[in-house]
Amino acid sequence: xxxxxxxxxxxxAKRLALGHRVYDYGVGQYLVASADLPVVGRxxxxxxxxxxxxxxxxxxxxxxxxxxxxxxxxxxRTTRPGITVSEAPAELIDAIVRLLRLLDRPRDRRVLVxxxxxxxLWLLMTGEQGEAVRQLGLADSSLTHITRAVGWIRDxxxxxxxxxxxxxxxxxxxxxxxxxxxxxxxxxxIRFQKQIRLQAARLLLANRPHDVTGVASRVGxxxxxxxxxxxxxxxxxxxxxxxxxxxxxxDQVTASVV
Numbered sequence: 003x004x005x006x007x008x009x010x011x012x013x014x015a016k017r018l019a020l021g022h023r024v025y026d027y028g029v030g031q032y033l034v035a036s037a038d039l040p041v042v043g044r045x046x047x048x049x050x051x052x053x054x055x056x057x058x059x060x061x062x063x064x065x066x067x068x069x070x071x072x073x074x075x076x077x078x079r080t081t082r083p084g085i086t087v088s089e090a091p092a093e094l095i096d097a098i099v100r101l102l103r104l105l106d107r108p109r110d111r112r113v114l115v116x117x118x119x120x121x122x123l124w125l126l127m128t129g130e131q132g133e134a135v136r137q138l139g140l141a142d143s144s145l146t147h148i149t150r151a152v153g154w155i156r157d158x159x160x161x162x163x164x165x166x167x168x169x170x171x172x173x174x175x176x177x178x179x180x181x182x183x184x185x186x187x188x189x190x191x192i193r194f195q196k197q198i199r200l201q202a203a204r205l206l207l208a209n210r211p212h213d214v215t216g217v218a219s220r221v222g223x224x225x226x227x228x229x230x231x232x233x234x235x236x237x238x239x240x241x242x243x244x245x246x247x248x249x250x251x252x253d254q255v256t257a258s259v260v
Contacts, residue, residue, distance in 0.1 A: 006057045006138060006149070008126065009033045010090060010098060014050030018043040020085055021188030027087045032094065034131045036138060037084040037149045037186055038156060040197040053098055055122065059146070062139030065124055075132065081144040082134040084186040094125045147172040148186045151179075155191065159198040160222035165191050199223070200236045204244070211245035 015028030019042045026046065027033050034057070035041075066074065101118045104111045126135045137145040151168050168191060169179035180190065187194050199221040206217045218229035218241075233241045 005035070005038050006059070007035050008055045008057055008122070009035070010053045010095070012051045012053060014045060014052075015047035016043055016050060016052075017046040018085065021193075023083070023085070023188045025085055025087050030090055030095075031087055032090040033085060033087050034126065034134060035085050036082070036134045036145055037152045039084050039152070039187055040194070040201055041085070053102065055119065057123065057126075057135065057138060059138045061120065062123060062127065062135060063141075064139075065120065065127060066136060066139050074127065074136065080133070081148065081182040081185045082131075082137070083188065086131050086134060088130040091125070091129065094122065094129070097122045097125060142173075144174070144178075144182045145186065147174065148179075148182050151183065151191070152187065152194070155195050156198055159195055159202060160220065162222070163191075163195075195222075196232065197236075200233055203229070203233065203241070204237065204248075207241055207245040208248050211242060211249060214241045217241070 009027075010032045011028050011030075013029060015026065018025040018027075018033075020039055025033065028047065036057075097118055101115065101122070104114055104118070107114075123135070126132065134145065137143040138149075140146055151172055154168070154171075155163070165180065166176055169176045172179055174182065183191050183194070189197070203217050203221045206220065207214070210217055214230065215226045218226045221229075223229040230240055233244070237244050239247070
């Protein structure tokens, strides 16, 4: 899953896995991802049709500033899981449908799209998942600090780091940082880095299937044998075999298109 976003299913159903957590959501439900997480997903019931929208912290912060006293629930500052699923209220579905209808009205899009997006954000901020969404707009919230740490690990996944240093940069004690990180991502910082490394390696191997040692080094592994063990544990087969399987699938798709 890429980025901080809202996802709504209009047809079909999906199943997502994040660490030890499994999320099922289908028609009439919405999902909020409050961090850029290494999620594994599949269509549980298809064909699947959905809607996605990036959640912009700056706009959330602006709406919070515009809200009057009592318009928003008091924040508990409790760090929530990075993915949550809820039933979509009728007013949220209505706003999304109105937004999608603007695809056929190019003259109106420039003016109305920002207004309806703000309406959608407001409905999220005041809805069942409002606590997590509002925290995205708070520069000093635990969720914001963890989201920044997640972004740093994603950008620097090949580097060795100390959890103590990340905790210090987030303004938290090591125990608080670890607890909040695990609450959001369902895994420890080190395991999170490992997931990112292995996913990056899988993409590289699709184009370099015979360079297992080079790919292992590029994503941060000093030991090719350790890389192969962890890769097999994650994806069910050794790197070279998995790369060959993916290339075979790609060739089948290309042949069917031609």
